Amino acid sequence: MDVGFVLQQIINGFSLGSMYALIAIGYTLVYGVLRLINFAHGDIMMVGAFSAFIALGFLTGWKFNHISMFVFFTAVGISIIVTSIVGILTYVSAYKPLLDKGAPKISLLITAIGISFFLESLFNVIANQYLGGTYQAFYFPKWFSTIIHVGSLTIPVLTIIVPILTILILLGVLFILYKTKVGIAIRALAFDIYTVKLMGANSNFIIGFVFALGSALAAIGGIAYSMAYPSIDPYMGMLVGLKAFAAAVVGGIGSVTGAVIGGFILGFAEIAIPGFFPELGGWKDAFAFILLIFVLLFRPTGIMGIDFERQRF
């Protein structure tokens, strides 16, 4: 086995892992604040990919042969804004009324499933009716797929950009959490939501901010994912979202750094195991859940080992 092959696997694993990490951060943030598995988060990522696709379509007049960088990043910006709004809307329209009524957790989870299915069915209808089919090819500037040759390695530009972007975003999220006022408020809310409300903090604004932040990151992750596997469909978010959740649990749910580490581990597993044992290739999608079951068996708090009742983030 030569070094080039191993290196290639590592780089690809990093790239895939970054996409999981970006989505896992959203799970971990919402879980930290509300103790809620936001089942709809994977579909929020799908909304991000679709809104970027539709924005690109409108900006280029549905002719995707030449997409300039400016147009592409405008579409990404629109997608981030739209997705954040959708994220806030899910909180305001579905979770908040239930939380205000003091509904049991199972109601919240069922509502989350309902939102997830609603988004999937809605975009299924939109895709079938207005885009001409469930599956759509995702277009982006050619520059991203330029291949760089380093020795025997062949690396598309995208594969390098995504992990770097993820690390930068992780640092940005950590900065927000630890150095800004809203970040302190988020951590306080995660620590004890009732006391923070009593202290007069606007908990709705803070939770809305968490949803917006998580959704924006999911949008970026979704766009990166659609660029790596240049196809989108309304049900893409379900499996990726579940895997990202598994990554968040593996890393230690409630911890942002843990989510990124968990994402990288999962990415490596999904790339490296089929790389070295090709006969296991068909099982790729099951690794996340097998990993999750092992983590639950031996270390339920995950790698970063956060005790839910004591400390978060």
Next chain:
Amino acid sequence: MSAKKYFALIAIVTIIFLTFLYFSPNIFGGYTITVLGNIYIFIILAISYNLINGVAGQFSLEPNGFVAIGAYVTAILLLSPEMKSELYMLTAPLPLIRDVFLDPSKPFNPFFALLISGAFSSLVALTLAFPVFRVRGDYLAIVTLGFGFIIRIFLINNPEISNGSMGLDSIPGFASYFWIGVACLVAVILVYNIVYSRYGRAMKAVRDDEDAALAMGVNTFKTKTLAFMTSAFFEGVGGGLLASSIGSISPDQFTFMLTFQLLIIIVLGGLGSMSGAIIGTILFLGGMEILRPLDQASWHLGPIHGIPGLRMVVFSILLLLIMLFARRGLFGNKEIWDYIKIKKQNSNE
């Protein structure tokens, strides 16, 4: 209710239902009978799903996985070795799968096939319960949701066991309308007796307050595992009936959509209510048939046209509306006769 009264009641219900089962094919057309048969199978699935979700209060998303297991086990047991050699086109079936384990010259008894399907599902549930119930929280939902995907991946990647994504067909159709109805009746009576037994009370105690139940000496791990296994058993049986009544199965039939439909049903009827699950099934499947035109482009109401997939949008909005405005569903966690009793008491006063 005294034991005597209770058995009399069960006997009356059984006789009425069996009479209905026997005569309904003469009254209704073939289409209605198909829908009714489907409703019976879904009642089995809904009451068993309600057992873990509503009665034991553990949010789980497993039915599609266990239904798939039940369907495949039944199909593999019932198909004769020659049929299987013909059906398995991708690779030859494993000798164990081909001959199963009994005398290959005689066809397998469908009743035992269903029991084995249920037992197999139950066994898988037991292995899942260990990692999941060790930790509190909502991991069950994610693990069971992932489990559905794993089953699908397993079925697709092991053509020597399941014939891969081609699926299996020409499954013997022992599950006639009448026998599906009988199975449904038996399942309802069994699950009702579990829900209102000592174990059922323990499950409700775990649902309402796990710490208090633990303090009162309820073995919560055992109770949750038992609820999960019982639920898996009936889902496996339901899957076997489904396989036999449809006649062909493939991994794509058992997606999360199935679980989602069952979730709407039990939420509509009221989590924890058996009669709610039954009435919810009838309302949901009936509604699905009534709203079928929404999926067809030829349908229109003024400016609104039918679009493929629109039906599921309507149903997901329905689920959200129930959760937001009528969280307790039709009957909450009570049964329909509890309400009748309350009414009677009120009128007596």
